[in-house]
Amino acid sequence: MIDYSVVLFRSPNQSIWAARLLKKAGIERRMMPAPRNLTSDCGYCVRIRSIDLERVREVLEKGGVEFLCIEKLA
Amino acid sequence: MEQSGIKTIYFDNAATSFPKPPGAVEAVIDYMTRVGGNPGRSGHARSVDAGEAVFSAREAVAALFGVKNPMRVVLCSNATEALNLAIQGILRPGDHAVTTAMEHNSTIRPLMEMERRDGISVTVAPCPGGRVDCEELLRSFRPKTRLVVVNHASNAFGVVQPLGDIGMMCREKKAVLLADCAQSAGIIPIDIKRDAVDIAAFAGHKGLYGPTGTGGLVISDDFDFRLIRPLKFGGTGSNSDSTYQPDFLPDIFESGTLNAAGISGLNAGIRYILSLQDGVRTVQSHKRDLAGYFIRKAGECVEGFTTYVAAELMDTGVVSFNIEGKEPSEVAWRLAERHGIMCRSGLHCAPLAHRTIGTFPGGTVRFSFGIFNTPEEIDIAVGALQEIAVEGGE
Numbered sequence: 118m119i120d121y122s123v124v125l126f127r128s129p130n131q132s133i134w135a136a137r138l139l140k141k142a143g144i145e146r147r148m149m150p151a152p153r154n155l156t157s158d159c160g161y162c163v164r165i166r167s168i169d170l171e172r173v174r175e176v177l178e179k180g181g182v183e184f185l186c187i188e189k190l191a
Numbered sequence: 192m193e194q195s196g197i198k199t200i201y202f203d204n205a206a207t208s209f210p211k212p213p214g215a216v217e218a219v220i221d222y223m224t225r226v227g228g229n230p231g232r233s234g235h236a237r238s239v240d241a242g243e244a245v246f247s248a249r250e251a252v253a254a255l256f257g258v259k260n261p262m263r264v265v266l267c268s269n270a271t272e273a274l275n276l277a278i279q280g281i282l283r284p285g286d287h288a289v290t291t292a293m294e295h296n297s298t299i300r301p302l303m304e305m306e307r308r309d310g311i312s313v314t315v316a317p318c319p320g321g322r323v324d325c326e327e328l329l330r331s332f333r334p335k336t337r338l339v340v341v342n343h344a345s346n347a348f349g350v351v352q353p354l355g356d357i358g359m360m361c362r363e364k365k366a367v368l369l370a371d372c373a374q375s376a377g378i379i380p381i382d383i384k385r386d387a388v389d390i391a392a393f394a395g396h397k398g399l400y401g402p403t404g405t406g407g408l409v410i411s412d413d414f415d416f417r418l419i420r421p422l423k424f425g426g427t428g429s430n431s432d433s434t435y436q437p438d439f440l441p442d443i444f445e446s447g448t449l450n451a452a453g454i455s456g457l458n459a460g461i462r463y464i465l466s467l468q469d470g471v472r473t474v475q476s477h478k479r480d481l482a483g484y485f486i487r488k489a490g491e492c493v494e495g496f497t498t499y500v501a502a503e504l505m506d507t508g509v510v511s512f513n514i515e516g517k518e519p520s521e522v523a524w525r526l527a528e529r530h531g532i533m534c535r536s537g538l539h540c541a542p543l544a545h546r547t548i549g550t551f552p553g554g555t556v557r558f559s560f561g562i563f564n565t566p567e568e569i570d571i572a573v574g575a576l577q578e579i580a581v582e583g584g585e
Contacts, residue, residue, distance in 0.1 A: 128429035128442050129231030130262060133239075133246040150234025160242075160428045161234040181260060 120167040121190040129160030136163050138180040144169050155188055199531040200568045205346050205509050205559030206535055207396045215400055218459035222452045230451050231428035241451045248458035256409045257382035265444045269406040270373035271297040273392035277369045280419035284310045286337040292318040292547040296540045298340045298371050318547050321350035321500040332364045339368050344375040347539040348500050349509030358387030377464050378507050380471045389414040401457025404450050416440055474562055478508025481560040485569045492573050494580040499548045511555035514580050519556045530575040534558050
């Protein structure tokens with residue numbers, strides 16, 4: 118079973134930006150509704166494989182995309 | 192192009208560009224028929240795809256203006272709304288603003304309204320022959336000058352202002368520089384970092400070849416956007432637990448559902464321009480060629496043909512002219528009715544510019560060429576003007 122995490126952002130605009138950067142970097146990612154227990158946003162967050170976590174951080178920091186946190190999906 | 196069976200020629204691209212390039216119409220249809228969701232509001236595929244289309248447009252605009260962070264592109268419904276956001280958002284009671292004598296009403300009206308309503312003061316720097324007098328502009332600064340508003344390219348006369356020189360002046364005087372790029376975006380290469388422009392407003396449906404109802408502000412990477420107060424407040428899809436407006440870009444300025452269909456078309460329009468060999472430079476060179484050809488040919492062939500600014504200053508494919516003894520509105524009407532040639536006459540919402548050039552209140556006939564116009568169309572138009580010049584009144 119694949120272990121997933123979600124990256125949460127301040128806004129759906131930031132999520133979209135992040136998803137595009139991750140796609141360009143060849144990292145598997147999927148947009149999904151932001152879990153209500155983690156954020157109040159109406160929009161989305163980015164689901165990644167937990168195994169890619171460090172690469173994801175690296176890509177987002179390099180791209181200048183601010184994220185709120187990365188949480189493991191139950 | 193045919194309309195109701197009549198072959199038409201469209202020379203009104205400064206009002207809105209037509210036709211739109213390949214891909215722009217299809218992008219709107221794709222949004223309306225396949226994508227369909229509200230950008231940034233839900234987690235399903237339609238909403239995500241809509242968000243991606245909007246983001247892609249931000250990236251395209253950022254690339255066009257030389258801005259690194261696409262979140263610094265704020266999408267509005269047109270350049271006027273964008274200019275109002277910047278002008279009303281920055282100026283406070285007691286502030287002083289400097290602007291030029293070539294402004295469109297989209298900048299001078301909000302300034303005048305704030306002068307009357309909010310107690311700001313405004314100095315209009317003269318533009319002899321169309322170009323701003325930089326020495327006079329410099330002399331216009333006061334200790335309380337917070338904002339300088341400059342029409343980059345005149346919608347009425349096609350004159351381009353020296354943004355870089357003005358930018359340096361504003362940096363020295365610690366004033367914010369707002370450039371109205373409604374008539375230059377997509378037509379003249381713009382680099383707001385190089386020219387020290389803090390904020391630029393653009394129209395999406397003119398030189399960027401998107402649909403009407405699109406436009407926005409580009410805020411330079413190092414400008415403190417918190418100096419701009421939002422004009423509107425509401426839902427942004429972010430910070431939904433708070434009853435206060437988000438304090439980050441672009442959400443702080445983008446309340447309510449965006450025009451995702453129009454923005455999809457705008458994205459395609461900009462990408463078409465960027466895909467041309469040499470991009471915007473190709474557009475500018477084509478428009479310069481057409482304007483130069485028209486001025487030369489009409490000058491030779493049309494009796495009483497008069498232009499008002501030096502040919503080398505007309506840099507955007509916009510040519511304002513008159514035919515001696517003829518009302519501009521009559522010339523435009525005859526061009527449209529008898530020859531299918533569409534252009535604009537009058538004051539072009541720019542009474543200041545017409546006063547500066549000496550064509551107020553009568554105005555001019557304006558031809559504004561687009562990337563799809565051809566020298567053959569100009570030949571036809573010159574033939575039509577020749578006829579109109581010698582016709583009697585009705």
